[in-house]
Amino acid sequence: MRFGTGVVIGKFLPPHRGHRLLIETAIGASEQVTVIVCGKPSDPIPAELRGVWLQEIHPTARVMVIDDRYDENDSQVWAENTMQWLGRAPDAVFTSESYGDRYAGFMGSVHVNVDQRRERVPISGTAVRSDPYANWEYLEPPVRGWFAKRVCVLGAESTGTTTLACDLARAFQTEWVEEYGREYSVTKMASGEAWRTDEFPVIAREQTRREDAAARRANRVLICDTNAFATALWHRRYVGGTNSELDSIAQQVRCDLYLLTGDEIPFVQDGLRDGEHIRHQMHGWFVEALDRQSVPWRLVQGSQAERLRQGRIQISSLFTDSSWMPGAAFPGTAWRL
Structure with missing residues (x-):
């Protein structure tokens, strides 16, 4: 009818x-x-x-x-x-x-x-x-984007943020968002121009847009290699001071957990990095900034495997109120922290 x-x-x-x-x-x-x-x-x-x-x-x-x-x-x-x-x-x-x-x-x-x-x-x-996480298969993409836990891996240059973000995404069988600022830097270096303060809000907005899009595809947790909060610290590193527009974007960032990568590992030059002399100081900036904000954060250190183990433990703690646990993402395998 x-x-x-x-x-x-x-x-x-x-x-x-x-x-x-x-x-x-x-x-x-x-x-x-x-x-x-x-x-x-x-x-x-x-x-x-x-x-x-x-x-x-x-x-x-x-x-x-x-x-x-x-x-x-x-x-x-x-x-x-x-x-x-x-x-x-x-x-x-x-x-x-x-x-x-x-x-x-x-x-x-x-x-x-x-x-x-x-x-x-x-x-x-x-x-x-x-329990949205136990019923994930029944959620529509925009609803998944709302409920997905967001974990940001951040740190000074050559401290293993990208490696850890990629490893965690693979471990949790989920999406991860690469650092747009690094992509932007490739073009920036080719131009030979100095960094301008107005470029950083552009980077932060695009990073956030990519995060929001990826959250809709995430398997309960989204792993981010930096975010707008971290971009504000990179502004301090390359330009100095603050940018009110950038700070406004950073204040609206959605994040459930920050994982700060330690600076105890050797500095590796990849052709883009130039901050070995300031790496330890910048690590301190991250610690200070993370202490000033309200989102939980943890320092991860050690070998690649040890950092992954620590990250898994911290992310798993985000789901203690759910009947779904990260091991459910590994059909037929045992979950070991």
Whole structure:
């Protein structure tokens, strides 16, 4: 049966694969679908953001965000408000809930029940909120980007940040974001020009953009080889002082853990590095800056294998409240720290 207008209503807190099934069913059976997102100021994820996610996932649907100020058990009130929001009664209501018949009935609409027993997609918003990492497979990419833990490996020149970031990403079978500043430096060195303060916000914004994109593809944790916070210290190194625009970007950085690589290993010249004389001093700058901010940080030292072991331990501690543990990323193998 084909309907003219269909409506899907819910909290979508957060959107998951069950919601995708529900909305795609409505889109497939209706000429026009309106998705109503109900939100409260106390919601852990803003309703406006959930609406943006749903619009991205379902670009042909009309997404509407409303204030959830009504008794959730009063189907008549919800029906009356729905007709007011839409300007008419919808031809069909698509739900996976027991209230669907009453809600649709008060509007004279057809109720289409979609997978109420959660047999096709065994997930619920409650389960996701309780443990998003154990239910990762049911999350949409923008939702994964929201929940993914972000770990930044940072340090002075030639202290093994890139090696550790790559090793950790491989160990956790996840995405990692390479240092954009290094890529930028290749072109910079070829030009022979001195560093300018206005270049560093450009680097920080691009680094952050790449992080946000990679977080959507991450397997629960995203490994970053530096971030905008670290870029502010590189500005101090090459230009001196601070840059207010750069500091503003750095203050908005999302990070759950910093891993600072020690400067006890030999300096290796790769053709781009020029800071052996200042490496130990810059390591001290990192320590001072990390102590001033609120994100947990740990110093990792030793051999490549020892640093990886230390990093694994610290990252695993981010998931102690989840039934999923990093060992789950290694089917058929034992997890050893």
